[in-house]
Amino acid sequence: MRLEYIYSQDHDVFALDSTTISCSINLMSWAMGKYSKGAVKMHTLIDLRGSIPVFIDITDGRCHDSNILDKLNIAPTAIYTMDKAYVDFEALNRIDEEGAFFVTRAKDNMKYEVISSNFNIDERSGLRGDHTIRLTGYKSSKLYPKELRLIEYCDQESGEMLFFIVNVVDCQELNGMEIAEIYRHRWDIESFFKLIKQNLTIKHMLGCSENAVKTHLWIAICAYLLLAKVKATYDSPYSITEIGTLIKVYALVKTELKTLVTTPQPLIQNQDFKEPTLFDNF
Numbered sequence: 001m002r003l004e005y006i007y008s009q010d011h012d013v014f015a016l017d018s019t020t021i022s023c024s025i026n027l028m029s030w031a032m033g034k035y036s037k038g039a040v041k042m043h044t045l046i047d048l049r050g051s052i053p054v055f056i057d058i059t060d061g062r063c064h065d066s067n068i069l070d071k072l073n074i075a076p077t078a079i080y081t082m083d084k085a086y087v088d089f090e091a092l093n094r095i096d097e098e099g100a101f102f103v104t105r106a107k108d109n110m111k112y113e114v115i116s117s118n119f120n121i122d123e124r125s126g127l128r129g130d131h132t133i134r135l136t137g138y139k140s141s142k143l144y145p146k147e148l149r150l151i152e153y154c155d156q157e158s159g160e161m162l163f164f165i166v167n168v169v170d171c172q173e174l175n176g177m178e179i180a181e182i183y184r185h186r187w188d189i190e191s192f193f194k195l196i197k198q199n200l201t202i203k204h205m206l207g208c209s210e211n212a213v214k215t216h217l218w219i220a221i222c223a224y225l226l227l228a229k230v231k232a233t234y235d236s237p238y239s240i241t242e243i244g245t246l247i248k249v250y251a252l253v254k255t256e257l258k259t260l261v262t263t264p265q266p267l268i269q270n271q272d273f274k275e276p277t278l279f280d281n282f
Contacts (some may be wrong), residue, residue, distance in 0.1 A: 005023060011101070012078040014054065015186045016086060018043040018065050027208045033061025035117040040213055042196075043068045045080075046189050051240075053192065056221060058214050066091060074098035081186045087165075089135070089143035096146065096167045101174075103182050105165040106150065111137040115147065118171055127176045128152040128161070132169055153180045195241050196220055236261040 018041050023031055025038035034040025039061025048175035057068055069091035074080075095102050118130040129152030135141045150162035151164040153176070164183055168174045171183055174182075209244050227240045227247075234257070236243060243261050250260055 012075055013048045013117075013185070014045050014075075014078060014080050015048055015189045016043075016045045016068070016072075016080060016082040017186070017193075018068070019197070020061060021197075023213075028213070030210050031060045031213070037061070040217075042217060044189060045072065046192055046281065048081075048185050048188055050232075051188055051192055052225070053221065058217055069095070074100045076100055079103060079182060081182050083186070089140050092167070093144045095217070096144075101166065101168050103164060103166050103179055105183075106140045106165045110165075111135065111140070112148075112150070118176075121176060125177055126154050126156050126175075128154055128181065130171065130176045133165075149179075151176045151179050192224070195244070196224060197280075198236075230257065232260060233256050234261050237279060 020033070021040045021042070022033075023038040024042055025032065028038050030042075031038045041059050041061055041063055043055075043057045043059065043063075043065065044053050045055035055072060057071060065085040066088035069086060069088060072080075074095055079101045080095060081103040084107050087104055087107055087110075092102055092104075102150050112133040112135050114131045114133055116132045118132075121127040122129055129150070131152075132269045133148050133150045134146075135144055135148065146167070148167050149166045149169050151166065153162045153164065154160070155162060162180070162183075165181055166174070168179070182245055207213060215239060223244075224240070225245050230236065231238070231240055231243055238246065248262055
């Protein structure tokens with residue numbers, strides 16, 4: 001299942017997550033992280049229709065993920081998916097009041113009561129429950145007094161039970177499988193983090209000051225967006241990662257960019273060539 005159904009309903013779908021870059025606390029005293037270690041966090045909101053970041057905030061490692069929800073400009077009717085680190089019921093209530101929707105994981109200690117249940121589910125799909133609930137915790141019930149929906153889903157590959165909470169109470173608006181699929185696409189943001197870290201060289205910072213680190217990260221982000229623009233402009237069959245690799249390899253070769261990213265490239269290594277080994281003469 002893909003997300004075309006969601007898009008046809010005029011819902012933008014965003015994924016929110018953060019990645020942590022370790023650093024030396026002796027060299028970067030401003031970047032305090034957990035356990036007296038240095039760390040820089042890059043909080044990112046991407047549009048799942050194209051894996052393009054629409055919001056980025058760079059902080060020290062102590063900044064809790066849920067604090068970023070207060071900095072977002074919420075788009076009405078949009079769907080925001082995030083992991084349980086972002087469960088801040090006051091911020092989630094603001095998302096609901098702005099006319100947007102959220103899909104996130106429920107914390108293990110969440111207290112609630114079941115108001116009603118939808119028994120029209122197919123357990124062969126992995127769904128185990130679809131309930132309308134109300135929070136009963138002393139603080140959480142005051143921060144989010146409205147009804148929520150709790151989806152119980154069993155991952156068929158790992159066997160792990162997942163519990164999603166959403167503010168879409170109407171089953172006709174989003175069914176349980178669509179909610180699980182939206183959360184599964186949250187992992188698309190990991191591809192963005194992987195490319196930023198591995199291909200755009202931000203594992204090792206070129207400077208130690210806060211300005212130098214942020215400049216380094218923003219340059220890497222701009223490079224990512226340029227690669228994404230090249231892919232979209234020329235309708236390249238290659239992934240953004242592969243386009244970055246091609247540009248590196250052919251940097252000194254005189255060729256048109258369109259030809260480079262649209263023409264199948266030959267393998268660098270000849271698979272049929274038998275390399276000699278140390279023991280060939282024995």
